[in-house]
Amino acid sequence: MKKKVILSKLQRIFKKHNLPNNHSKICADYLLKAELINAQSHGLARLKMYCDRLKKGLINSKPKIKIKKISSSISHINADNSIGFVAADIGIKVAIKNAKKTGIGLVAIKKSGHYGLSSFYAEQAVKKNLIVFCFTNAPPALAPHGAKKSLFGTNPICFGTPTGNTPFIFDSSASIINRGKIRRAEKLGLKIPFGVALNKKGKITTDAKQALQGTQLPIAGFKGSGLAWMVDILSGVLTGSSHGGKTKDPFDDFSGPQNVGHLFITINPNVFSGNNFLKEMKKNIKLVKKLPKAKGFSSIMYPGERKNKIYKKNINKDISIPSKILKEMEDLDANE
Amino acid sequence: MKKKVILSKLQRIFKKHNLPNNHSKICADYLLKAELINAQSHGLARLKMYCDRLKKGLINSKPKIKIKKISSSISHINADNSIGFVAADIGIKVAIKNAKKTGIGLVAIKKSGHYGLSSFYAEQAVKKNLIVFCFTNAPPALAPHGAKKSLFGTNPICFGTPTGNTPFIFDSSASIINRGKIRRAEKLGLKIPFGVALNKKGKITTDAKQALQGTQLPIAGFKGSGLAWMVDILSGVLTGSSHGGKTKDPFDDFSGPQNVGHLFITINPNVFSGNNFLKEMKKNIKLVKKLPKAKGFSSIMYPGERKNKIYKKNINKDISIPSKILKEMEDLDANE
Numbered sequence: 001m002k003k004k005v006i007l008s009k010l011q012r013i014f015k016k017h018n019l020p021n022n023h024s025k026i027c028a029d030y031l032l033k034a035e036l037i038n039a040q041s042h043g044l045a046r047l048k049m050y051c052d053r054l055k056k057g058l059i060n061s062k063p064k065i066k067i068k069k070i071s072s073s074i075s076h077i078n079a080d081n082s083i084g085f086v087a088a089d090i091g092i093k094v095a096i097k098n099a100k101k102t103g104i105g106l107v108a109i110k111k112s113g114h115y116g117l118s119s120f121y122a123e124q125a126v127k128k129n130l131i132v133f134c135f136t137n138a139p140p141a142l143a144p145h146g147a148k149k150s151l152f153g154t155n156p157i158c159f160g161t162p163t164g165n166t167p168f169i170f171d172s173s174a175s176i177i178n179r180g181k182i183r184r185a186e187k188l189g190l191k192i193p194f195g196v197a198l199n200k201k202g203k204i205t206t207d208a209k210q211a212l213q214g215t216q217l218p219i220a221g222f223k224g225s226g227l228a229w230m231v232d233i234l235s236g237v238l239t240g241s242s243h244g245g246k247t248k249d250p251f252d253d254f255s256g257p258q259n260v261g262h263l264f265i266t267i268n269p270n271v272f273s274g275n276n277f278l279k280e281m282k283k284n285i286k287l288v289k290k291l292p293k294a295k296g297f298s299s300i301m302y303p304g305e306r307k308n309k310i311y312k313k314n315i316n317k318d319i320s321i322p323s324k325i326l327k328e329m330e331d332l333d334a335n336e
Numbered sequence: 337m338k339k340k341v342i343l344s345k346l347q348r349i350f351k352k353h354n355l356p357n358n359h360s361k362i363c364a365d366y367l368l369k370a371e372l373i374n375a376q377s378h379g380l381a382r383l384k385m386y387c388d389r390l391k392k393g394l395i396n397s398k399p400k401i402k403i404k405k406i407s408s409s410i411s412h413i414n415a416d417n418s419i420g421f422v423a424a425d426i427g428i429k430v431a432i433k434n435a436k437k438t439g440i441g442l443v444a445i446k447k448s449g450h451y452g453l454s455s456f457y458a459e460q461a462v463k464k465n466l467i468v469f470c471f472t473n474a475p476p477a478l479a480p481h482g483a484k485k486s487l488f489g490t491n492p493i494c495f496g497t498p499t500g501n502t503p504f505i506f507d508s509s510a511s512i513i514n515r516g517k518i519r520r521a522e523k524l525g526l527k528i529p530f531g532v533a534l535n536k537k538g539k540i541t542t543d544a545k546q547a548l549q550g551t552q553l554p555i556a557g558f559k560g561s562g563l564a565w566m567v568d569i570l571s572g573v574l575t576g577s578s579h580g581g582k583t584k585d586p587f588d589d590f591s592g593p594q595n596v597g598h599l600f601i602t603i604n605p606n607v608f609s610g611n612n613f614l615k616e617m618k619k620n621i622k623l624v625k626k627l628p629k630a631k632g633f634s635s636i637m638y639p640g641e642r643k644n645k646i647y648k649k650n651i652n653k654d655i656s657i658p659s660k661i662l663k664e665m666e667d668l669d670a671n672e
Contacts, residue, residue, distance in 0.1 A: 073409060074439050076608050103410050106440050108608050131574065146636040147627035159566045168569070170562040202630075220555035226506040226639045229624070230495045233504070237616045238467065240609040244623035265601070272412050272444050273576045280573045287580035288565070291483035294538075300482040303562045 001319055001326075006044075007032055013047065013332045017054040018061035019083070027085045030116045036314045037307045041180025042116050044321060045187060048328045049250050050083060058257050059083050059113055065090060073102045076239075077109040081257040084115030088136075088262055092121040096128050099266035105130075108239035109262040114138070114250050118158030119171045119304070121264065126160040126167040131267040134158040137235040137242075137260060139249035141179050143215045145225035148202060150215040151245035154179045155231035160304070161269065163285060164278045169304030174228035175216040182208050182216070183251065188322055235261040337655055337662075342380075343368055349383065349668045353390040354397035355419070363421045366452045372650045373643045377516025378452050380657060381523060384664045385586050386419060394593050395419050395449055401426060409438045412575075413445040417593040420451030424472075424598055428457040432464050435602035441466075444575035445598040450474070450586050454494030455507045455640070457600065462496040462503040467603040470494040473571040473578075473596060475585035477515050479551045481561035484538060486551040487581035490515045491567035496640070498605065499621060500614045505640030510564035511552040518544050518552070519587065524658055571597040 010028035011021075019027065027050070034043035053059040063082035067090070069075055075094045079087035091109045098105030115121070118134040125132035138153025154173040161168045173179075176196040185192050186208035197211035198204055205211050218224025236243025241261025248258045269277040289300050321329070346364035347357075355363065363386070370379035389395040399418035403426070405411055411430045415423035427445045434441030451457070454470040461468035474489025490509040497504045509515075512532040521528050522544035533547035534540055541547050554560025572579025577597025584594045605613040625636050657665070 070607050071439055074607055103407055104440055104442050106603065106607075131570075143630070144624050144627065144636055146630055146633040147624070148630040149627050151624060151627060161569055168565075170566050172559045172562060176556070219559055220512070223508045223555055226508060229504075229638065230506050233497055233617070233620065234467075237613065237620050238603075238605055238608060240612065240616075243616065244620040246623075267442065267574075269574055271406050271410055271442075272574060276576065277573065280576075280579065281569070284569065284573050284580040287582075288480050288483070288487060291480065291485050291487060294479070294482055294484040297482040300480055302565065 001321055003032060003036075003319060006035075006319060006321075009329060009333055010047070013051065013329070014054075016332075016335065017051050019054070020062070023061075023083065023086045026089050027083060030085045030120055032319075033120060034116060035319050037311050038314070039117055039180075039307075041178060041184045044325050044329065045184045046114075046116075046180070047325075048332065051332050053113070053250060053254075054083070056254055058254060060257070063087075067094060073098050073104050074106045075108075077107065079109055079112040081111050081113070081259070084113040084258075084260060084262075085120075087112035088115040088121050091262060092124050092132075092134075092264055095132070095264040095266040096125050096130060099125075099130050099268050100128070103268045103271040105264070105266035107264045107266075109264075110239045110241040110259070111257065112241070112260045112262055113258040114260060115262060117171065118156050119160070119169045119307070122158045122160035122169050122171065123167055125264075125266050126162050126169065129162050129269070131162075131269050132158075132160045133263075133265040134160075135231045135235045135263045137232050137247055138179070139247045139253070139258070140245045141216045142175055142218050142225065142228050144229065145218075145222040148215075152218075152225070152228035152232055153247060154216065155228040155235075157227060157231060161281065162278065163302070164282050166308045167304050168285075168302050169307070171303070172219075174218050174224045174231065176219055177216075179216065182211050186212060188324060234263045239263055337657055339368060339372075339655060342371075342655060342657075345665060345669055346383070349387065349665070350390075352668075352671065353387050355390070356398070359397075359419065359422045362425050363419060366421045366456055368655075369456060370452060371655050373455075373647050374650070375453055375516075375643075377514060377520045380661050380665065381520045382450075382452075382516070383661075384668065387668050389449070389586060389590075390419070392590055394590060396593070399423075403430060409434050409440050410442045411444075413443065415445055415448040417447050417449070417595070420449040420594075420596060420598075423448040424451040424457050427598060428460050428468075428470075428600055431468070431600040431602040432461050432466060435461075435466050435604050436464070439604045439607040441600070441602035443600045443602075445600075446576040446595070447593065448577070448596045448598055449594040450596060451598060453507065454492050455496070455505045455643070458494045458496035458505050458507065459503055461600075461602050462498050462505065465498050465605070467498075467605050468494075468496045469599075469601040470496075471567050471571045471599045473568050473583055474515070475583045475589070475594070476581045477552045478511055478554050478561065478564050480565065481554075481558040484551075488554075488561070488564035488568055489583060490552065491564040491571075493563060493567060497617065498614060499638070500618050502644045503640050504617075504621075504638050505643070507639070508555075510554050510560045510567065512555055513552075515552065518547050522548060524660060570599045575599055
């Protein structure tokens with residue numbers, strides 16, 4: 001399907017679900033962007049979920065988002081249960097402004113929801129020549145080290161920096177694969193890789209549904225568990241949002257708003273050595289790229305580079321949408 | 337050996353190597369502290385290395401450490417090739433002061449050296465009721481994803497937060513095990529675990545010497561490689577220190593000072609919701625701890641808790657020192 005058609009369809013659907021014009025546009029742009037970087041797990045496959053929650057009033061379509069300025073560097077945003085895309089879009093812009101003014105920005109967002117990919121927001125800061133961290137928590141998916149029940153979300157860490165070229169964006173969940181991939185596999189009847197999740201009984205499973213009922217495995221055992229815990233503290237406890245397994249699953253739990261939290265830290269990399277930062281950054285990448293390649297590799301890419309290549313390739317192509325997801329879109333578009 | 341005896345011996349040895357009184361005390365305290373938390377890889381096994389570098393003038397025993405105030409939140413420290421312990425000890429104190437004043441502190445340290453364990457510094461900030469990140473780079477030990485030669489250090493990420501009880505300190509290298517463990521195994525003729533390092537030819541090895549000549553494996557493949565790269569940028573490129581594989585190995589490379597960089601970020605957790613932070617933090621830990629336990633676990637511990645228990649157990653005991661390391665100490669103490 002043509003991108004233009006998808007965009008206007010998405011905007012229409014969000015507007016039908018009572019989102020204001022500008023919010024509908026933000027959400028449509030981010031959902032399409034996920035498809036364009038082949039992160040279909042965070043794209044159209046989630047549209048129905050967002051609409052279901054909007055319909056039930058669990059996402060507030062007319063939020064009164066409050067930005068509290070704590071200092072020139074620090075802001076606290078109460079997103080009033082808005083859709084995560086909008087809360088995070090506002091939040092990263094505040095974090096950018098703060099770092100531009102003082103060298104460092106810290107923005108905590110509470111009462112938000114699933115915001116898609118952290119890289120959406122990191123990229124904005126990097127394009128304004130800032131270093132950035134984005135943290136968000138998520139509903140239970142990982143068992144803490146030593147426990148046999150999920151509590152932490154897949155809780156990604158995202159770090160970005162300018163390079164003078166394509167942004168360096170490292171965006172990694174604390175789980176071996178992200179939960180969206182398992183969600184989408186379930187929806188489309190696909191298997192998931194071996195060794196990434198356990199079923200309810202604690203046995204490895206490649207069945208997506210059983211994996212969702214069981215628990216995902218963290219990267220590197222206690223290290224991944226520790227990273228997920230850190231992100232829960234930063235985006236849940238610190239921001240004043242839900243944490244400790246209380247963040248609601250957007251697909252399964254309709255007992256209230258998600259109350260996800262996000263934390264953004266932005267740093268002007270020029271504060272220490274001026275323009276030397278970019279010069280050294282280029283040198284750094286060059287040094288890595290010229291290393292002898294491992295078997296099966298023709299080049300060494302930095303985080304974010306591959307996704308950028310995919311984006312550039314996809315930007316001129318139509319997007320193919322699995323029929324099941326297309327049907328969902330058509331139904332949502334047809335409804336009153 | 338009695339702790340008091342070790343401490344005075346260490347201080348005497350550092351003073352013999354021209355460190356001023358106060359610097360000798362800082363270094364002795366940190367080396368002993370590593371032993372007390374069973375991190376022998378960062379303890380007495382490194383004493384000779386520090387002394388060798390001091391003797392050769394590669395660690396500056398009389399550094400003129402300059403602290404440049406960029407704003408009330410941000411400082412840049414030129415450590416003048418001081419021993420890492422001293423540079424980082426000064427740096428974390430500045431980062432604490434900045435966050436106490438403005439809510440957030442950012443301190444970059446350049447021209448430093450190996451500083452022991454990140455948790456030494458994180459703990460200080462946490463004990464002043466701050467959230468903290470400590471990053472440091474290190475000499476080549478890990479191959480970037482796609483390369484067959486080491487370039488990144490084991491580059492730890494360290495995160496700490498107050499809990500109202502024992503500090504939560506997550507301190508994890510980007511490698512499966514830390515390099516100090518391999519160094520110490522080599523020194524004492526011990527094997528290293530299977531699956532943590534490759535020899536020069538790219539084959540898995542349990543021989544410590546071969547592992548040091550080869551490359552260590554990152555946690556979770558490209559994810560660990562990305563984390564190590566992030567830390568190299570934050571502590572190397574951003575601070576104005578060596579990076580991209582140019583940080584010198586303190587054990588093997590006597591061609592110049594190490595030029596390691598450190599970056600500390602400190603946050604006052606009360607800026608967003610006041611004392612509620614600690615209340616929610618306690619709730620968070622309680623929720624995790626009461627989860628059903630996995631097989632083989634009688635309790636779930638948060639990062640830093642186990643080390644704290646070990647410390648409390650060791651604090652009243654004498655320290656046993658392998659004869660090879662004891663001999664090194666005696667030789668260093670006997671010299672001129």
